[in-house]
Amino acid sequence: MSAAAITLLAGAVAPPAVTADRPTRSTAIDNATSALLDQAARLGLTSAQETKVRDVIVDADGGQHVRYDRTFRQLPVLGGDFIVHLSPDGAYRGANRATSADLSVPSVEPDLPAPKAADLAAAALRTANLGETLRKVTAKPQLVVDALHGSPKLAWRTEAAGQDSLGNPVARVLLTDAVTGRQIDAWDSIETATGDGQSLYSGKVPLETTPTGSAYELTDPTRGNTYTGDAQNKTDRCVLVVCLNRAPATVFTDADNHWGSGSASDRATAAVDAQYGTDTTWDYYEKVHGRLGIAGDGKGSYNRVHYGSKYNNAFWDDSCFCMTYGDGDGTTFGPLVSLDVAGHEMSHGVTSKTAALTYSREPGGLNEATSDIFGTLVEFYAGNSSDPGDWLIGEKIVKPGFGRSALRYMDQPSKDGKSVDCWNSLVGTMDVHYSSGVANHFAYLLAEGSGPKSIGGVQHNSTTCNGATVTGIGKDKLGAIWYRALTVYMTSSTTYAGARTATLNAAKDLYGAGSTEYDAVAAAWSAVSVN
Known part of the structure; x- marks a missing residue:
């Protein structure tokens, strides 16, 4: 994509011009602090609660949106997050809360002891990985107030982790009632998707590197010092889910600043794909949405490639602020370093720093869909002729043994045999990788509309759940709308109706109430049965 095209597309969805006296982040926080004092009763804030700023968005016109997490008597509150909206002069406009319920619980002393909560979580991890002999299983309980699942209650949030028979990581979170011992919820905690360089999937790509004496490091000083290292087919060694001995990330070096050969047998080739994916994702968020890095703070993440043995996965990990890629088993998956997978996984990091959509039930489906949406938009943004943009997820990494041409299909999610095209009351009980189909279908319809068409050399054909014909408004407007919804309005408990x-x-913020875009959003949700 040319620079001119990028400027044109950004201009199509640009907010009003930045004013000279646009509030700073610290000013927005000060204004929000004053608003909390004035609006404490309305927001349900009490002396037993404390708040902590998670994220700040300042609009071009000076509007401010400050996102908070809450504690109750020093315990984290799941579903206690809220967003305060302020006008350009700092006046209170309103708020979005994950829950409006009273967050108080009768006691913060559990009847269920921590060791029992740990045992239950370890057992849940083994049950979820039935058929695998797990080793080095550990579990770390944390006492919380759960306000996501009905009336607030004291609960144990326990992270259990271990290794499968090949030494690859498995992890699961169990939420347990700290009074009765009843399981409240459970979800996987590894969020999956599954100079120049010759990449495996994207052809020859440019790379920014760092000279070190007579060689070069695969470290990009122009993008927060992001770098790519070799995990040497090792895995993390963790105790109680705290990784004290991570798999190495030995930074790749090269003598002539021409990296990789385009073959998987050259270990630097996967590193080229990973670094290119990080660079492109960084550029997409910065140039399209004005977000500087995953956390919005200019800090670069890093990549580990060649992780584990025949590891059929890739994942983002907040605790190391890093991306990790397996090599695949060669039968169902090749190395999992394709551009849309990189954009997908790093977008999990963006979600965790903004809406923090809980990774279960309907919020979990929206979490996965957010990564599919932005991973796809990163692929389109790249404009790479070796990997043209399409609405398929992971089409480059699948092998004949996988049995189909992609991980997921956003135009018709049910083509994978497991995802759903339309919302129904059971969606919240599904695996989040399949319940995401509802939002993926919405996103495709909003951007492209219904009916058959060829995109990126791939035939797409999206029908609607209500039989209506939907006219798309384009990928750029989809991205602008979803990003603003994620960063300004969604919370940890957002459901499909909330989305x-x-x-x-x-x-409405970007284009006006009653605009073509506003009506298209309503029509696309109705077309997937979210009314």
Whole structure:
């Protein structure tokens, strides 16, 4: 994609011009602090609660949106997050809360002891990985107040982790009632998707590197010092889910600043794909959405390639602020370093720093869909002729043994045999990788509309759940609307109904109530049965 095209596309969705006296982040926090004092009763804040700023968005016109987490008597509150909205002069406009319920619980002393909570979580991890002999299983309970699942209650949030028979990591979170011992919820905690360089999937690509004496390091000083290292087919060694001995990330070096050969047998080739994916994802968020890095703070993440043995996965890990890629088993998956996988996984990091959508039930489906949406938009943004943009997820990494041409299909999610095209009351009980189909289908319809068409050399054909014909408004407007909804309106408990409201609010902010874009958002949600 040319620089001119990038400027044109950004201009199509650009907010009003930046004013000279646009509030700073610290000013927005000060204004929000004053608003919390004035609006404490309305927001349900009490002396037993404390708040902590998680993220700040300042609009071009000076509007401010400050996102908070809450504790109750020093315990983290799941679902206690909220966003305060302020006008350009700092006046309170309103708020979005993950829950409006009273967060107080009768006691913060559990009846269920921590060791028992740990045992239950370890057992849940083994059950979820039935058929695998797990080793080095550990579990770390944390006492919390759960306000995500009905009336607030004291609970243990326990992270259990271990290794499968090949030494690859498995992890699961169990949420347990700290009074009764009843399981409240459980979810996987590894969020999966599954000079120049010759990449495996994207052809010859440019790379920014760092000279070191007579050689070069695969470290990019122009993008927060992001770098790519070799994990040497090792895995992390963790105790109680705290990784004290991580798999190495030995930074790749090269003598002539021409990296990789385009063959998987050259270990630097996968590193080229990973670094290119990080660079492109960074550029997409910065140039399209004005976000500087995953956390919005200019800090670069890093990559580990060649992780584990025949590891059929890739994942983002907040605790190391890093991306990790397996080599695949060669039968179902090749190395999992394709551009859309990189954009998908790093977008999990963006979600964790903003809406922090809980990785289970309907919020979990929205979490996965957010990564599919932005991973796809990163692929389109790249404009790479070796990997043209399409609405398939992971099409480059699948092998004949996988049995189909992609991990997921956003135009018709049910083509994978497991995902759903339309919302129904059971969606919240599904695996989040399949319940994401509802939002993926919405995103495709909003951008491209219904009916058959060829995109990136791939035939797409999206039908609607209500039989209506939907006209798309383009990928750039989809991205602008979803990003604003994610960063300004969604919370940890947002459901599909809440996502409809959040995206309509975002469309109203960007294009006006009753605009073509606003009406298109409403029509696309109705087309996937979210009414």
